[in-house]
Amino acid sequence: MIHETFDEIAALEAVGAATADESRFLAEHLEGCNDCAALARAYRETAARLPLMLDPVSPPPGVRRSIMDAVGASVQPVTLEIPYRPRPFIDPRWYATAALLFLALWGWREVGIRVEREQVRAERAVAARLEEERHLLAADNRRMMAQMQELAAPGTRTIALAGQKMAPSASARIFMDPARRRAIIFFYDMPPNPSNRSYELWIIRADKKAPEGAGTFDVDPESHRSSMTIERLPVDTEIKALAVTLEPKGGVTTPTSSDYYLMGEAGL
Numbered sequence: 628m629i630h631e632t633f634d635e636i637a638a639l640e641a642v643g644a645a646t647a648d649e650s651r652f653l654a655e656h657l658e659g660c661n662d663c664a665a666l667a668r669a670y671r672e673t674a675a676r677l678p679l680m681l682d683p684v685s686p687p688p689g690v691r692r693s694i695m696d697a698v699g700a701s702v703q704p705v706t707l708e709i710p711y712r713p714r715p716f717i718d719p720r721w722y723a724t725a726a727l728l729f730l731a732l733w734g735w736r737e738v739g740i741r742v743e744r745e746q747v748r749a750e751r752a753v754a755a756r757l758e759e760e761r762h763l764l765a766a767d768n769r770r771m772m773a774q775m776q777e778l779a780a781p782g783t784r785t786i787a788l789a790g791q792k793m794a795p796s797a798s799a800r801i802f803m804d805p806a807r808r809r810a811i812i813f814f815y816d817m818p819p820n821p822s823n824r825s826y827e828l829w830i831i832r833a834d835k836k837a838p839e840g841a842g843t844f845d846v847d848p849e850s851h852r853s854s855m856t857i858e859r860l861p862v863d864t865e866i867k868a869l870a871v872t873l874e875p876k877g878g879v880t881t882p883t884s885s886d887y888y889l890m891g892e893a894g895l
Contacts, residue, residue, distance in 0.1 A: 633663050641670035788869060788891035794818055799889050801869065803860065810857040817888070819848040820873060827874045828855065829882060831893075833865035841869075843878040866893040 636653045639645040645653070657664040783804050790797035796816045803810045812828065820826055825845060829838035844855040860866075871889040872882050 633657075633660070634666060637663065637667040637670050640667070641673070786869065786891055786893055788871070788889040790816070791887040791890055793873070793886050794888045797889055799871070799891070801891075803893075805860065808858070808860040810860055812855050812857070814844070814846065814853045814855075814871075814889070816851050817846040817853060819846050819851065823876050824873055825876050825878060826853070826871055826888065827878045827882075828857070829870045829872065830861065830866055831868040831870065832861060833867050837881055838870065840878055840880060843874070868892045 633653060633656050636645055636649045640650055640653055653663075653667070657667060783802055786801040786803060788799035788801065794817060797814070797818070798816060799812055799814045801810055801812045814826075817826070825843040827843045828841040830841050831838050839861070841857050842855055844853045846853045869889075869891055870887045872884055872887060874883055
């Protein structure tokens with residue numbers, strides 16, 4: 628520790644505010660440092676003289692009678708004569724300086740503790756956020772690796788969806804694995820959907836007149852891209868085509884409009 632630190636501990640120790648560890652460190656240091664020892668003695672003397680600045684206060688008139696009644700009438704009062712000793716004169720400015728010094732050191736110590744606590748709290752929050760992001764990135768990496776393995780699996784078929792009149796520049800690529808009844812779809816150049824609406828993918832089957840909903844997705848407003856995975860593909864029947872519409876948030880059971888954003892023949 629540097630001398631300034633021991634000066635602070637000496638001031639706190641003089642007013643009884645130092646911890647046990649601080650008092651022990653201070654005592655060890657004072658054994659070999661005469662300057663700090665002299666300063667510590669000055670702090671203790673100043674703290675001891677602070678009560679002398681208080682003016683004597685006379686007790687209320689009824690206090691003496693109450694005390695005598697409490698101990699019993701048989702007890703006779705004893706008068707003690709205390710010789711008068713004049714109070715040594717001490718410059719009040721010294722007390723004011725000492726008091727300000729103590730308050731400043733104490734306030735500095737409290738502020739330092741609070742700052743350290745805030746720093747620890749902020750560091751813990753950053754560490755927690757980084758740990759959460761690490762878990763998310765690890766999960767994304769595992770998901771991407773699994774998707775890449777599926778895309779490269781034998782028997783995977785690729786289907787392209789083209790943009791329609793609602794989004795001419797949009798497109799999609801569908802990777803179907805009939806053996807696993809699974810499909811992974813990647814959407815490109817899609818208009819961002821409003822917050823109260825979602826895009827919905829439809830499977831047009833040969834055995835049904837109405838399209839069958841396969842799930843909803845939202846488009847990233849910056850990249851204009853999205854992706855989704857379909858489980859339990861109806862591979863037991865012919866899939867004629869796939870299409871995308873914009874529907875109320877969460878999706879619907881049947882399309883509310885024939886205005887397709889994407890569409891493509893499946894041939895499955």
